[in-house]
Amino acid sequence: MNSKGNVNQENIRKIQIFDTTLRDGEQAPGATLTFEQKMVLAHQLAKLGVDVMEPGFPISSPGEFAAVRQISRELQQVEICGFGRAVKEDIDAALKATQDAERRRIHMFLSSSDIHLQHQLRKSRQEVVAMAREMVAYAKQYVNTIEFTTMDATRTDINFLVEMVEAVIAEGATIINLPDTVGYALPEEYGNMFRRVRQEARGGDTVQYSAHCHNDLGLAVANSLAAIQAGASQIEVTMNGVGERTGNCSLEELVMAIETRKAALQVGTGISSEHIYETSRMVSRAMHFPIAYNKPVVGRNAFQHESGIHQDGLLKHRSTYEIMDPEQLGIPRSMIILGKHSGRHALKHRIAQFGVTLNEGELETVYRQFKEVADEQKIVTDDRLLEIVGHSVRQDEAVEAYSLIDLQVVAGSQRARVASVTIRDQRQGMEQSYSGVGDGPLEAVINCIQQAIPVAAEFEDLEIHSLSSGEEAHGEAIVTITHDEQTYRGTSMHKDIVLAAAQAYISACNQAVMR
The missing domain is CATH 3.20.20.70 (Aldolase class I)
Incomplete structure (x- = not known):
């Protein structure tokens, strides 16, 4: 040395x-x-x-x-x-x-x-x-x-x-x-x-x-x-x-x-x-061994940050709170997790990833609504965030390219799983329904969505996490896709985990489309 x-x-x-x-x-x-x-x-x-x-x-x-x-x-x-x-x-x-x-x-x-x-x-x-x-x-x-x-x-x-x-x-x-x-x-x-x-x-x-x-x-x-x-x-x-x-x-x-x-x-x-x-x-x-959220290097939280102070520092320079570069480890860059501790900089950054730019007044309006939602649930997922943006400041402007209107799945032990979805193309103002089959309900749903969204996106990974227990339990879905050698991650939360996965997949596709 x-x-x-x-x-x-x-x-x-x-x-x-x-x-x-x-x-x-x-x-x-x-x-x-x-x-x-x-x-x-x-x-x-x-x-x-x-x-x-x-x-x-x-x-x-x-x-x-x-x-x-x-x-x-x-x-x-x-x-x-x-x-x-x-x-x-x-x-x-x-x-x-x-x-x-x-x-x-x-x-x-x-x-x-x-x-x-x-x-x-x-x-x-x-x-x-x-x-x-x-x-x-x-x-x-x-x-x-x-x-x-x-x-x-x-x-x-x-x-x-x-x-x-x-x-x-x-x-x-x-x-x-x-x-x-x-x-x-x-x-x-x-x-x-x-x-x-x-x-x-x-x-x-x-x-x-x-x-x-x-x-x-x-x-x-x-x-x-x-x-x-x-x-x-x-x-x-x-x-x-x-x-x-x-x-x-x-x-x-x-x-x-x-x-x-x-x-x-x-x-x-x-x-x-x-x-x-x-x-x-x-x-x-x-x-079949899940990786703990707080597992060093490869755990979900290893390079993700909810604290507003940490998020602000990271957006200015990665080395403020990270001693390793996740991308050098092959880890998709997704350092911002939106929750009640998140600040305005992180919120603005995440919204911008969907191609949406907010002025100071709009950001403040969205931030207030975001904080109310964040107090009620552990994290604010992509679909919920875009819903906040749409309701708060952009009622007359599409903030996402595609949205899921309806989803139905038929599953059984003696038959193929059959799904149908209705997708709205926000830019064209049109709704259309699609159907598909698969070995599992999620595969059938993804096959439907892929027909609706003209992005050659490869379904890379799905994570499903339980956020609570009992009859009111919600599941969080995190979907990773690749498009043009770029990785995109979408998140969603719902009692119906298949619906959550479908919404997370559409969220990831929307990022690819809006980019």
């Missing part, structure tokens, strides 16, 4: 990103993936730029074995990791599943803490060291790169941990993984463990070190950074932090912490950040 605090690329140390989304991540309850889903996600993770991929646990099932084998064959640009327990059957399965990989390693694990030895393995320390030696020596006959994990390292007696690491290094292990298996460690403790093992184990300075942290106390990323500062050169992560219990170190959080604080950490990764958001959404959908 030079005197101005800038990054000197010559001094940047490369951190390998070891992705275990398809192995440890899939072990989260309910996260099981099909063969096809694994293949799609594996290709996406390779596109993201992970250095090492652990695509599964080959011994666990025929399907898992087949997926690891096929990924090994297709993804020649990524190092593939065959995972198993420190037993011959697991190692044999991992060796066979990864035999077609261009680059591969065997990753075996064996418990090291007295808690695990006494209550799970029911073996002595000496027996465990003998097992570790035997299995590393066995695998070394077939592969050069062997990663050995001392499971529950952070609750292991440090002297025994050093002894165990020495033993596997002597037999040919090339990567030592010291995991925080139960998310127990504090960052200072975790970093010190790495330093002591590196310094005290014979041969400890001849191998690579890896960190694998779980998030039970919310410290997985912090502990991983502590490991980096203590000399680890590989971090094991999952997309969205998925994994057993509360999950693993989150790929996107770790990578962006490194990228954002590169000058302080003096390390970097090979991740292509523009693919982070897309990969995150794909993993979320495939595993």
Whole structure:
């Protein structure tokens, strides 16, 4: 780092990103993936730029074995990791599943803490060291790169941990993984463990070190950074932090912490950040794991702001309240959320996105009405906002190109879903009805609307959120479309979620048309 605090690329140390989304991540309850889903996600993770991929646990099932084998064959640009327990059957399965990989390693694990030895393995320390030696020596006959994990390292007696690491290094292990298996460690403790093992184990300075942290106390990323500062050169992560219990170190959080604080950490990764958001959404959908609103980097609120002070600062210069650029992460720019804390600048900005310009008097009138509505509901959606504008100041002028007049859907278990909509073209002053079918009610509705609005817009994404509970519950729909390589997002809220989605889709299309 030079005197101005800038990054000197010559001094940047490369951190390998070891992705275990398809192995440890899939072990989260309910996260099981099909063969096809694994293949799609594996290709996406390779596109993201992970250095090492652990695509599964080959011994666990025929399907898992087949997926690891096929990924090994297709993804020649990524190092593939065959995972198993420190037993011959697991190692044999991992060796066979990864035999077609261009680059591969065997990753075996064996418990090291007295808690695990006494209550799970029911073996002595000496027996465990003998097992570790035997299995590393066995695998070394077939592969050069062997990663050995001392499971529950952070609750292991440090002297025994050093002894165990020495033993596997002597037999040919090339990567030592010291995991925080139960998310127990504090960052200072975790970093010190790495330093002591590196310094005290014979041969400890001849191998690579890896960190694998779980998030039970919310410290997985912090502990991983502590490991980096203590000399680890590989971090094991999952997309969205998925994994057993509360999950693993989150790929996107770790990578962006490194990228954002590169000058302080003096390390970097090979991740292509523009693919982070897309990969995150794909993993979320495939595993049916929703992403928390306040999830760092990829959560809905990560780059959205309701506070008027924040909105005003952001509209003047992004860096006032954002330390990362969402567009560099592949995240659509939608930083303004309109609610009771929003100010005039944000309101004017959002209205302008629909091609509507208000003078000061009109803005003040709309703002007063907006505040009344915002006090009654959590957020003011696009369709409601345009309704306010129309009622308040532009009664004789269309503020949206198209509006939904009527919608009907027929759904049933034994028939295709059929929908009909009536759309008003505000500029032409004409109403027309359209009908369509689909596998689901929303698909049928979208097919109708696409006939009505002559914009070659691709339906990109739909988010549906419950805003309350009980019989009076409302749902919020957020629809993203792409048109001419630009992304547009529309929002709506209604008790009928299909109607809300239809209105949100029309809102997004209106932005594309008005632009």
